[in-house]
Amino acid sequence: MAKITYKHPNGTVTIVDVQAPNTVMRGAKLNNVDGIEAQCGGSAQCGTCHVYVDEANTLPLPEMDSVEDDVLYGTACERTEFSRLSCQLPVGDEIDGLLVHLPEAQS
């Protein structure tokens, strides 16, 4: 179980508890957090689950693989060095307290 914080572009914050083996994307879906579309349902195809991991994050996130890296070229909002696909971020104890920022638009 991990607490994940989703920060919306307008500053609103939603904090939810997510169980393994979900992803940060599914954590949002299961808890009705707006702002992540995930049209492809988590198969790293659509780029509509784009999030920015908080700049100050020190939690151990998995390395980005080449597919995720490629899909991030297509996001609706600018990609930055903090960009990730939330469907590629598995939830576990080690990321308890993760803060992600939601982009202005997903598609």
Add this chain to the structure above:
Amino acid sequence: MASHAVVVVGAGQAGFDTACALRSRGFRGRITLVGDEPPGPSYRPPLSKGYLAGTVAAEEIALRPPSFYTEQDIELLPGDRVASLDRERRTVLLESGLRLPYDNLVLATGSRPRSLPVPGASLTGVLSLRGLADAEDLRLRLSGPPRRLVVVGAGFIGLEVAATARGLGHDVTVVEAQPRALARALTPTVSDRIVAEHRERGVRVLLGREVTALFGDAEGRVQVMELDGGERIAADLVVVGVGVLPNVELALAADLLVGDGVVVDAQLRTSDPYVFALGDCARFPSPHAGRHVRIESVQNASDQAKCVAAAVCGEPYAYTAVPWFWSEQYALRLQIAGLTAPHDETVTVGDPAEGRFSVFCFRGGRLTGVESVNRPADHGIARRLLTAGTDLSPGTVREPGFDLKRLPRTPTASPSRTTTQERLSVHA
């Protein structure tokens, strides 16, 4: 708008997303979502892929947990059907006898598989795939010892089922009437590569062949398929994937304008201003095609939902989203950005033999779409370029060493942009 009532017919991707988009926009009125599939709104793509293979669980198919509907104050009526609409009184009648008034009605009735017009098509073991119940049935039949599966139709669903079943160790044959697979959807370069992959994996793919009849055993279970020319193939399971028909019966009975789909305008309004239609069942004017089209994809259902919600909230915008689609077969990740047909010129980047390439399609020198196989960056960037209306000439793409990743990023236009709309010529 407090007393405003919206009734959504069909609790699939389009209906569900419309309800969500209304609440996200701050709509406070009553939302009723009527759906005849008992499990409630669910996600179809895994039904021919991970769910069938057993790697995606049934819980993951639900679009949201049950709590969502209470929290969002969306009245979900699963397991019920809208039987008729009375446009004059603005009410719908449900099969359960319930009558619901509406201020706006949304038709999100989707589509259903076409059946095979040959003798024997109703034998046991002849299936089609649309909902969770169909997928559950097929999954059970594929979970046992190897079977002889014949897939009729080399479209996306047929080929995904073939790939999944082959992965599970079944003996698979695909029969397609057209001379090539996915002929309406893809360029030959991509469809040939997909067929080659199936064949390399041991699937028998018969192109340009028609099924003429199916024969069963004494218990009425399918046993043999007959093809044109008389060839017979043994089959203990047949999956029919020969396309879908839009569910337009309600609209027809209510005298709405219907073609191949419920005909709507750029804001997805039907010929009745209080009734909208979207998703698989709707035929809309596409600025990317320059004519009315009907598109069967999650993207189309989801993005159209935002447009309908905006119109209901009185801030309408024209539907101009760039269509995109994906399919997964074995390790091939196929993605299509834009509407590639019709095109008059193609440029291939990368190597089809290696299974990593993109086909750029042009019409009159303008990019209409990109088909990518295992090149997800090309797909994503192409979607952005098509959204922004950026010009990319065939000459540029043909240059040695061309790489979309090196193009400077162009800002993406907002969804309310109507520029392409003005160029639109519409004929139903």
